[in-house]
Amino acid sequence: MSDATPTTSLDEMTVVLVGCGRMGSALAGGMVRSGRVAGERLVLLDADTQKAEALADELGALTELSQAAEGRKLWLVAVKPKVVASALAGLSDEIAADDMIVSVAAGLSLAKLRSFVGEGPAIVRSMPNTPALVGKGVTGIMADGDADTGAAKEMFESVGHVVELKREENFDALTAVSGSGPAYIFTAIEALADGGVKMGLSREVARELATQTVAGAAALVADDPSVHTAELKDRVASPGGTTITALAALEEHGFRHALISAVEAAATRSRQMGED
Numbered sequence: 001m002s003d004a005t006p007t008t009s010l011d012e013m014t015v016v017l018v019g020c021g022r023m024g025s026a027l028a029g030g031m032v033r034s035g036r037v038a039g040e041r042l043v044l045l046d047a048d049t050q051k052a053e054a055l056a057d058e059l060g061a062l063t064e065l066s067q068a069a070e071g072r073k074l075w076l077v078a079v080k081p082k083v084v085a086s087a088l089a090g091l092s093d094e095i096a097a098d099d100m101i102v103s104v105a106a107g108l109s110l111a112k113l114r115s116f117v118g119e120g121p122a123i124v125r126s127m128p129n130t131p132a133l134v135g136k137g138v139t140g141i142m143a144d145g146d147a148d149t150g151a152a153k154e155m156f157e158s159v160g161h162v163v164e165l166k167r168e169e170n171f172d173a174l175t176a177v178s179g180s181g182p183a184y185i186f187t188a189i190e191a192l193a194d195g196g197v198k199m200g201l202s203r204e205v206a207r208e209l210a211t212q213t214v215a216g217a218a219a220l221v222a223d224d225p226s227v228h229t230a231e232l233k234d235r236v237a238s239p240g241g242t243t244i245t246a247l248a249a250l251e252e253h254g255f256r257h258a259l260i261s262a263v264e265a266a267a268t269r270s271r272q273m274g275e276d
């Protein structure tokens with residue numbers, strides 16, 4: 001059972017990535033770039049072997065389980081939620097009872113994951129995001145039962161922040177805020193730059209300004225959690241100035257409501273996906 005699972009450092013394990021798509025490749029790239037996971041400790045598998053081989057060439061990683069070192073494996077499952085059961089079934093002869101399975105699939109509960117693999121391997125449910133590729137990801141994790149999350153935590157910490165959830169039902173909200181969140185922010189950066197282009201800036205300059213503004217604003221928020229974001233906003237808005245005029249326009253167009261509704265819609269979808 002999971003509570004008998006040994007505690008092993010990530011250094012002593014081989015990470016096997018199952019699914020080299022958008023999220024899987026971002027995680028693999030981020031881990032190798034960070035120097036935390038060596039290419040010879042990373043096996044890349046994909047239904048499309050050419051995709052796995054191309055990524056392995058780029059990262060100096062392996063593509064065959066037979067090339068992996070002896071010892072515990074961390075199976076990082078990054079296929080679409082509907083494919084997780086069949087992907088794990090196809091690997092059942094390879095997964096040892098003392099291995100660890102880490103799923104990144106949206107909506108898939110620990111109970112469902114356990115039903116796919118049976119008793120034995122430790123299971124960790126996670127929700128990362130694509131900024132992991134550049135070491136700026138944030139990942140929610142939770143283990144099945146009292147399994148040790150250490151190696152999974154180490155892996156995700158190599159590509160950014162880790163938030164350990166105590167209540168599994170919070171995965172839907174976390175998915176909606178940080179799993180899907182980068183897409184909202186990319187859209188915001190694009191629209192901010194569009195505004196600059198509309199007002200005469202070149203696309204290149206507008207993108208640079210929008211990107212650095214979002215990065216700088218996020219850094220300021222993160223710098224001191226005791227300062228409310230409203231206070232930071234007030235410090236930008238001079239009385240009768242440009243910012244308060246812009247904020248009024250944003251309110252008129254339901255900016256806050258749009259974001260709140262987006263998170264609500266994504267969380268609802270995550271919950272539905274878990275019921276499929």
Ligand SMILES: NC(=O)C1=CN([C@@H]2O[C@H](COP(=O)(O)OP(=O)(O)OC[C@H]3O[C@@H](n4cnc5c(N)ncnc54)[C@H](OP(=O)(O)O)[C@@H]3O)[C@@H](O)[C@H]2O)C=CC1
Pocket residue numbers: 018019020021022023024045046047048051078079080081083086087090104105106127128129130179180
């Ligand atoms: N994209 C994101 O930002 C995030 C995604 N996730 C989760 O990550 C998972 C993957 O999403 P995403 O990367 O976007 O999807 P992709 O479709 O980009 O990646 C999935 C990859 O898995 C491959 N694949 C399919 N079946 C198998 C199999 N049996 N064995 C090995 N590989 C297989 C696919 O190949 P083929 O295309 O040929 O089918 C594809 O290359 C999902 O569960 C999603 O919920 C979580 C957080 C963020």
Ligand SMILES: O=C(O)[C@@H]1CCC=N1
Pocket residue numbers: 106175179180
């Ligand atoms: O869109 C999706 O379903 C996945 C999960 C979070 C981000 N991408």
